[in-house]
Amino acid sequence: MMINNFFILLRQELLISAIIFILLFIKLGKDRSNESILHVINLLLCLNFAAGFIPMLEGELFNSMFATSKLVVLEKNILNLTIWIISMQSYAWLKTHQHVIEFYILLLTSLLGMFFLISSGNLLMFYLGLEMSTIPLAAAANFDLTKRQSSEAAFKLIISSAFSSSLLLLGISFIYGSTSTLIFSEIPMHLIYSPLQIFAFILLVSGFAFKISAVPFHLWTADVYEGAPVAVTAFLSVVSKAAVLFTFTALLYKVFTPMASIWYAILILLSLATILIGNLFALRQDNLKRFLAFSSIAQLGFILIGISGSSQQGFSSLVYFIIIYVFSNLAAFGVISLVSAVTGKENMNDFKGFYKNNPILSWVLTIALFSLAGVPPTAGFFGKLFLLMAGAANGNYWIIAFAALNMVISFYYYLKVVKAIFMDENEAPMQTIAIPTYPKVAMLICVAGIILTSFVTFIYDYIQSLSISL
Amino acid sequence: MNLSLLILVPLLTAVAVLLGNGLKQIRAIAFIGSLVQLGLAANLLYVFLQSKGAGNTAPMLFEYNASWFAPLHINYHVGVDGISIAMILLTSLIVVAGILVSWSMEKLSKEYFFLLVLLSMGAYGFFISLDLFTLFFFLEIAVIPKFLLIGIWGSGNKTNSAMKLALMLMAGSALVFVGLMGIFYNTHTFDIMEIAKMQIPLQVQLFFFPFAFLGFGIFAALFPFHTWVPDGHASAPTAASMFLAGISMKLGGYGCLRVATYLMPEAAHSYSWIIILLATIAIIYGAFATMMQTDLKYINAYSSISHCGFVILGIGMLTKTSINGAVIQMVSHGLMTALFFAAIGMIYSRTHTRMVAQLGGLLKVMPFIATTFVIAGLCSLGLPGFSGFVAEMTVFMGSWQNADGMYRLATIISAASIVVTAVYILRATGKSIMGPIHQEHEVLLDATWNEKLAAILLITGIVIIGMAPFLITNLIGPSTDNLMLQIGKAITLK
Amino acid sequence: MSQGPLIPILLVSTGLFFIGMYGLFTRRNMITMLMAIELMLNSVNINFVAFNKYLFPEKLNGLFFSLFIITIAAAEAAVAIAIIINLYRSHQSIDVDDATEMKY
């Protein structure tokens, strides 16, 4: 009983590890062309994503170290989809790269870590998942082995993440010391407003804030995003952020309920700072990856507002927004990675008059940006507004007003890109870029997601029904 | 009749436009689509009047209500009353005319027509929505196309104007959103009709009314948030200016009426003096600012500020007549200003200048266009027989019924603007249409069939309202009565 | 059970932690920064062990946790050093101030 239960509940994790092993074996065998390898990998990832739809039961393992539920499964599926899209998008870049398999192994390992992170029921498991998801990423960030910036980014990532995790650990140790337990379900009953616990909690929060890059713990983000290969940047900005957010929210709602008044205030403060700083920095960026880094920081501010709202609606709007955010952000990164893989250009000025030769890419990028900006009919509109609605539930309308007005600022810089693409004159616009099949499929999925998510209403209803169980 | 067609048809048209290729095909598709819309609107009017005639006194007709995001109480709820039908007719007319005047749009014609149609879809959706969220959704849909239309096909300092317009409108909708949130969390529904039945606490209203009203006010060029109007209109391509002034600015007025005033009447009543103050300033200030302009498009844009002031004034006065007037003024100004921009566009496309000083005596070489221009001008200065007169007089009458001394003063000042209007309209006409002609303009040709058709369409609308205003008052009268029930409650409450 | 020496031990660990942090902030050499981080991690280890021994001796959560920390610290160090080496290849230096290309 225990055994097959084990196999069922851990199915997604096992699948990922299986893929990793397959890759290792491929590596052991005689070396094949990148194309064939990529075909196999994309197929595997697609299957992995498809497998996620097979219904599975809820339950706990390793005396509540590992817990899974429908919601967790959904979250993991979202991540599966994401990694599949990313891998398809980075086709153009990986085709010529000499360490394809290693790259995938790193990414998948980190994904595995995230899975454990999401379904962790114990601070120890949580810590393990966190580190397991971070360390490989640092290595992956360095994957443009010859580029100075790439290794600088990797260095910044590893150092700052190590620093943050040490602070996180300090927090955990204090919690352990003051509550005698590491198990999530037991912590709440030991929580009292003792300064030590508050301090520990703040340390914990800072650890999360670092991962999801909330101001003032965000400073690594831009540099790493800029330096790392686009695929890794996409992974950082979408997958790891999503995973950590899921965990963070679950932790806040389930474990730290007694401290609600405090974390509520903290979230508000962080979100205000994050939105403002993120916008102000995004305003003046020229490198598109860096620009997207700051824009994603600003996005995070909205997410925090959403989380700060009433629990159930907050959580569902979060998950909903993440789905949309995945599509929108990946669509943008897809175009940029393709362009930078082919031409090596990542600057806004290079995109002037982009529409002339690349109408399709331009539209994809535009739609993605509009979705990020939250303009109807793209789904981003709904995602963002639902977050704000969730935040408004507590009646703090001034913050909503602040956020809404900041949307205008963010609007400005998104439109700046659109302006560059469509309106600015450029005597030497970028040449026409051929779109390989895999990226094409990826973009198709993303655009379809952006357009349709809001009109296929059962998605939201489903999330809502799940998050009730929270 | 199924109202969703009003959204569906533009949508399909847009898709068809994307599929079509070659200017000829695309414009044909767009034109047919717009004609179908016009037909729908006409049919809507017909069935509406029929069922009204049959004694149907429901506040909203042809309602359709489907759940969209059930957990958030967001529904797709549509329905029309006289006011929205007037707006829909206006929209459909202007859409047809707009597509006609951009008949020979060579540059990126596919995208151009696509965006035009998308814009019209937003307008239709906005006017038929009875669910605040849906309404807001369509309101914002209508913003982006404007940005692209101005930025890509515009003239002059286009990108800056486009950016300014988009950002200011976005700021407006941000304010609106806050207002909606306030309404939602105090009534737990987005349904306008539901909310109208409920009683939002006065404190809440007082807090959120400014958000909603200012938000929509920015769309309606409320002073001092009007600065997007001149640049936006001036830089936009002809059809875009027509849509912008003819349709989009009406979104604001309609929102002020339907959402802010209708749902929060007490607040509207207690804030009315501010509204009226701003409106009066807008009217007289806009008029004088217009007097100083030298670019035809700027002249019309500033005069739009002044004219839309009448809409706000009518709403702020909160009497049945004045609100009637506000609605009529919306329709009238829509048609009139669209006609004006069309004429200016025709002139510009021939003379390649919009500077009054560089024009003259056009009546000699292009009598049709010149006549169109003069008619638009006369309508704008409120000559009887044209819609402008009816609208303005109704507003004055209604405002005058508001016996408070300050309001009287406001009315008088606003009425005084008709003199200033006469001054700037006649200056523009006298310099550009009359007077000696520049010899390089001697060879220019008169309007082509499509331009003529567009102009005639709009003129017909203007003249019908101007000659037989009872038609439109009968159409919107019952609906304004409904509004007044709500507002009357509020005023008696105080 | 007595928690007599707990406070002094915690003081020590805290001291260790901040020494590590100070090192991280001030040192220019990347390897040294890495070592500083190791210091911080180890101070946390001390915390865990001490809590476990003096507060909740009946279970071994703390001990296990510290074991895991050690392992992961090792992994972290491995990757970090690999990165630093790679960085040295491109920068010809492991001075942290040379790795400030991307800013603003």
Next chain:
Amino acid sequence: MSNYAYVLWIPLLPLLTFVVLGIFGRKYFKTSAGIIGTASLLAAAILSFNTAYHYFLVDGKVNGVFQKIIALQYTWLSFSPGVSVDMGIVIDPISVMMLMVVTSVSLMVHLFSLGYMKGEERFATYYAFLSLFTFSMLGLILSVNIFQVYIFWELVGASSFLLIGYYFSKPSAVAAAKKAFIVTRFADLGFLMGILILGFYGGTLDIGLLIQKLTSNTSPEFINITSASFLGASMLTWGLTLVFMGGAGKSAMFPLHIWLPDAMEGPTPVSALIHAATMVVAGVYLVARLFPIFSMDPTSLTIVTYVGAFSAFLAAVIACTQTDIKRVLAYSTMSQIGYMMFALGISKQGGEEGLGYMASMFHLFTHAFFKSLLFLGAGAVIHMVHSNEMKDMGGLRKLMPITHLSFLIACLAIAGIPPFAGFFSKEEILMAAFHSNKIIYGVALFTAAMTSFYMFRLYFSIFWSKEAAHHDHHHGEGTWSMKLPLVILSICAVGVGMIPFSSFVTSDGVALETHTDLMFSLAPVSLTIIAISLAAYLYKTQNQKPDQLATAWGGIYKAAYKKFYIDEVYLFITKKIIFPFIGQPIAWVDKNIVDGFVQSSATVTAKISSSIKGLQSGKIQSYTLYFFGGIIALSLLFIYIWK
């Protein structure tokens, strides 16, 4: 009582003509437009005379009182219960009288224009505009509703704008048209305000009801409107005075008269129609229409009186000095209208007291004929000489005998020599003035003398004076279509005075017994004769006397010649005050402050963002430092401050 609904056709016919000619004229009726217009107007004229016949002679009178018949009425635009704009047709003495005047004069002008405007490029457009004007004027006359009056009032103004600006490529014409429209628009603003006030307190816009409600001392409306006061004057006074302001604008009363002389830029027949006979008397008609209400409020009536009298006098003085014949005529028009105005002003409602009212209407009636005759004559002269200036004329009596004769008749008529039409009407006015107000009487008398002086100055310097400078007489005196109207109108100018006007048109519809008493008419007539002979002495033959006289009068002459600098004052106010001190500042504010705020908000944001860029220093250690700082801040906040 027969049904007068067919009267609807009288305005409708010109409207149809306008629509047809306006839309298809340029293409299809380039030459036949004139015939069409004239024909339809002829029909209208016949109809209106038929109406007059029926009303005055057959069945208008019910036991000795002319009834006010509402022939037609339907709601056009309803504002609120009770208050609505109705379109309708009222048949009462003055409206029928005006019907006759307008249609016949308009018909004459149509006829005259056939020859005068021949070969014009926009011939059809011209006739379209003429018909439009006629339609609007007729609509104005027949209004049952004060707002209907306003509507047609505006339309009349617009069509006058179009006609004045007919020669649109002539800047002066365009300027004149603009001036006319804007000045009258300004006056109309007052009219509108007046309507709003009266409508609000009267609770209706229907003229009949309004009169009914506001003329009984006991009705609540009347008590409200008289008790409510603003700046010391009762609302009734305000309302009426503002309405009169509108009238003054259209009728070119001082100080709103400045547009009339310039309006002469239009084609001369147009001046004959609009700026002599019909539109300019609309103001008088308006006051007459609301006279019962006016009669309830002495203050406003006094205003009417003095404005009228002063305008009459001022215009006469200016007319003596002008050299452009059309301008002379224009000022004489203004002066005559002043006559009518103060006649109304000094009148009372009903009975013997209502003499002034009747006299004023009578003068309006007669004046229409001889003044249009004068203009048409002048038109014929200008058509021949191709100039408006007296100095280019002289000795034309041989060249154009018919014109000469008709012009002479007209001059005698306006001068008030019996038995010409002007004599009778002017006589009544003077009589009324004499009985009510001696000062006014004096002014009127003096003005009458001056009138005859400048009219004959005009007459002599056109037809006598120097020998005929030999112009090209290619088309002699013009076609029959130009001569015929002159003849007809001269007959009228002689004849219409004989009509027992007082038995038809009076303030209360009851016939009024009037008697011309020789003793009384001795003074004015003798004065007139003296004036005429003076004019003859000065201008009959070419000589230096006028110039000497002019120099002798010096300043006054110059001032009068410069129209007392009133135009300059207006120019100063608009160009030197409104534009630079209101317009430009507002434009500046809008550009730099309102819009500047928007722009600067963007730049400020950009500045902030660039000023904080140091945060992202690229140094990993400072990042970690900020990180730690964040933790410290939060901890302090939540452990010590928050609690």
